[in-house]
Amino acid sequence: MVIDLRTCTVIGGRGFIGRSLVQRLLKLGDWIVRIADSDDSLRLDHWEENSPLSEALSANRASYFHVDVRNKSQLIKAIEGSSVVFYVETTTSFTDDFYDCYTLIVKGAKNVINACRECKVKQLIYNSTADVVFDGLHDIHNGDESLLYAWKFKDMLSDLKAQAEALVLFANDVDGLLTCALRPSNVFGPGDTEIIPFVVNQAKSGWAKLIIGSGENISDFTYVENVAHALMCAEKALGSRMVSVSGKAFFITNLEPVKFSEFVSLILEDLGYQRPMVKLPARLVKCVVSLVKWVHTKTASGKLNHSIPLHNVVKLALCTSTFSCSAAKKHIGYSPVVSLENDLDHMVAVADILLWRDEKTTFACFLAVALLYHWFFFSGRTFISSAAKLLLLVTGALTGYGILPSNIFGFSIPRISASSFEISEVDMTNSAKTIVHMWNRGAHVIKALAQGEDWNLFFQVAVPLYFLELIVSRYLTAAIGVGVALAFSMFFVYQQYEEEIDGIAKVLMITTKEAMGLVMNNLPAPLTSFLHKPKEDE
């Protein structure tokens, strides 16, 4: 069957959201994708080497265009021949200079609209932001599309984004171009340039131990793949010329508002840092932020690049901003493909078990793991016969459980639903992605090793492999036993004595480095010169 491929252009296609959209479009298989971005040429990251993008590039289903949105003729070259344009423009590379930002955001949007008209593009979908209705002061509870743009903005970027969004929506249905805008709220996920890096930096500097304000304010977060999915839903809906979509904007979230402090805590725990505990008064933080901004405007050259604007920190930490996605659900058929709750619930449950917060579940898990350990390693059977016996036992138990009446002597027997044994498609895709990612990293390391020039890498790989082989061949049973015990105590102990353990680790690192230096300095001369042999092309 011949598939009729359509052509689209993703402006900002190498950014955080743009990349996710490009991957999704290519996976779908019925698009020729033009990636337009500001870099001179396309440089694939190593994890993209065997991705749908690299395959599509070699099959001419994807191509790259260097564009600056301030330059219309470059835009026309990239857009020409496309029926759909996704405009996912920049948040980075901003200066504090109003004129720079204005030309990039507002003039950029005008150029994109004009280029689309000249190239007879059918649909323009703009990735806006939920911040266009937020004035930086007042909470928004379950806000919907009836909200007007904020009449006064706390920050310049949201102000300019609102202007750009209005231009795109105003351009609807002129010269055959249909437009719409999506307003995702607080996008996060792999490759995130704002939220996760901000939290990580705070954690590294120790600031993340503080909760700003009461910690009770709620925000909506949106997983990046859900934004990409929503953009594609909008394209589909716009394609069927639905009056309720063209010229409209839609809020996009994960549909699961959470307390910002909880969201941060979960990321921190996942990274092995302590949950925030100390509360800072909101007023104090607002004063400090205003002071920092004032000092910055008075002293900085205007070229400072924020990884996350200060107003965003205040908004996330102090204000409630939640949005209703009813319109997006109804008119563009959006519903999240990745659920925050599933991921976060899973993360919380695991953290609670490992940190002995949920003692009953932790003890049950520990007992189950210990029994499995005994079953496989101390029963005297082979591994395969242990696994077969265990399967038989589980099948028997489930069958027995299935034929039990729903009520025995007044005690109701809970039923396990069949879905408890199913693996969701998303989990499956994520696991496959992780395996592919690990495999590609391994292949990358092997490639580097095969070139035989990086001795550092050689020792980094060879020494752990040697010890692994030693452990597996002689002490496997003991190593797994220690592993099980450590899994249920290490995180708990670390949480209690974080600073002391960090201190010891630092001392150990320094000592190891010094010892390595000493060994290297005392190596026989021929070996030293061999290890430091310059590369041929140097």
Ligand SMILES: NC(=O)c1ccc[n+]([C@@H]2O[C@H](COP(=O)([O-])OP(=O)(O)OC[C@H]3O[C@@H](n4cnc5c(N)ncnc54)[C@H](O)[C@@H]3O)[C@@H](O)[C@H]2O)c1
């Ligand atoms: N990241 C979030 O949390 C978030 C949340 C809501 C809305 N948004 C909106 O989504 C959009 C994209 O966000 P992102 O996080 O993917 O941004 P990003 O900065 O990761 O990506 C933007 C891309 O645009 C490119 N670019 C920069 N200057 C350009 C120019 N002059 N011409 C052409 N391309 C240029 C960059 O190289 C980059 O690849 C932004 O407009 C932002 O307001 C982001």
